[in-house]
Amino acid sequence: MTLPSSRGARQQRHQLIVDHVLARGDATVAELAELTGVSLMTVHRDIAELADRGILRKYHGGVSAQPSMVFESSSDFRLHAHADEKEVLARAALSFVAPGMSVMLDDSTTALALARLLPEVGPLTVVTNYRLITEELRGAEGIRLICVGGEYSRTHDSWIGLPAIDMISGVSVDLTVLSTSGMTAGMTFHQEQEIVSIKRAARQAGATSVLLMDHSKVGRRALHRLESVDSFDHVLLTGPVDEELLREMRELTDVRVIEVNEVNEAE
Structure with a gap:
């Protein structure tokens, strides 16, 4: 699945990443790159942004879901x-x-x-x-x-x-x-x-x-x-x-x- 690089598409990509991680508990960077159809570097940037916002927890090579459900509070x-x-x-x-x-x-x-x-x-x-x-x-x-x-x-x-x-x-x-x-x-x-x-x-x-x-x-x-x-x-x-x-x-x-x-x- 390849998404364009506009701001709206980035939000869609973030939502796709969050939904995927929540459904499975965690995911690797490579797995998310394949899911979204973007580069590993782009996925690393996405993960860093989501982690900074407290939505996902970043670890070496991947991410896991935050138990606090902060994502549910995000207006975006x-x-x-x-x-x-x-x-x-x-x-x-x-x-x-x-x-x-x-x-x-x-x-x-x-x-x-x-x-x-x-x-x-x-x-x-x-x-x-x-x-x-x-x-x-x-x-x-x-x-x-x-x-x-x-x-x-x-x-x-x-x-x-x-x-x-x-x-x-x-x-x-x-x-x-x-x-x-x-x-x-x-x-x-x-x-x-x-x-x-x-x-x-x-x-x-x-x-x-x-x-x-x-x-x-x-x-x-x-x-x-x-x-x-x-x-x-x-x-x-x-x-x-x-x-x-x-x-x-x-x-x-x-x-x-x-x-x-x-x-x-x-x-």
């Missing part, structure tokens, strides 16, 4: 993961938005997919700590944009920390839409405690909360507990979802499974 990598499912979830979530509402969006790439649809509904007030959402909506007519400030995180491409939490806690919105790293039948999770605090504050700021989760996040855990599933008013998932898990979740709150083909046909 999240943008390319399950993009079709995120668009489907965003389209389904749009039904909760009505003109005149105030909406808070977290720094998930699923919320970004929803942000791209919001100009269809305006006028709206949108509150967010995610830089990519502010870029998406800053020129949109009918959107009053409130940007949450704080400490800028290059990994998440968003503003976090105590100033961000204080600002989020100081507002009250009609609707909060967010996503996170994993969920079981009764609990949601995220791998980083500082992001847990931001998401908790965002969920609590909304009169109604909607959780959007693609199928890869369902039935899995991360290091920190976020909120119980029944803390969310609505949970939207893409399938397939284990039937027993789904039944248990539906005993706690409104859970809807959104089929990708179903939404595409509706459009």
Whole structure:
């Protein structure tokens, strides 16, 4: 598989390398060069960059996966993961938005997919700590944009920390839409405690909360507990979802499974 050398192709190559290493636990430089179709020197540069960002662990002759799952926090990598499912979830979530509402969006790439649809509904007030959402909506007519400030995180491409939490806690919105790293039948999770605090504050700021989760996040855990599933008013998932898990979740709150083909046909 040969990829061109543009910046976008480098990101695709990095994603390919990470996916390969995560699936197998480790990989040699020669193996990754064959996988990506680039030179050994290029692979060494890719590995050095990924190791510097804490996504992979470099050793002599190869790399292994970081147990911390830092890659899941990287905005760049999240943008390319399950993009079709995120668009489907965003389209389904749009039904909760009505003109005149105030909406808070977290720094998930699923919320970004929803942000791209919001100009269809305006006028709206949108509150967010995610830089990519502010870029998406800053020129949109009918959107009053409130940007949450704080400490800028290059990994998440968003503003976090105590100033961000204080600002989020100081507002009250009609609707909060967010996503996170994993969920079981009764609990949601995220791998980083500082992001847990931001998401908790965002969920609590909304009169109604909607959780959007693609199928890869369902039935899995991360290091920190976020909120119980029944803390969310609505949970939207893409399938397939284990039937027993789904039944248990539906005993706690409104859970809807959104089929990708179903939404595409509706459009």
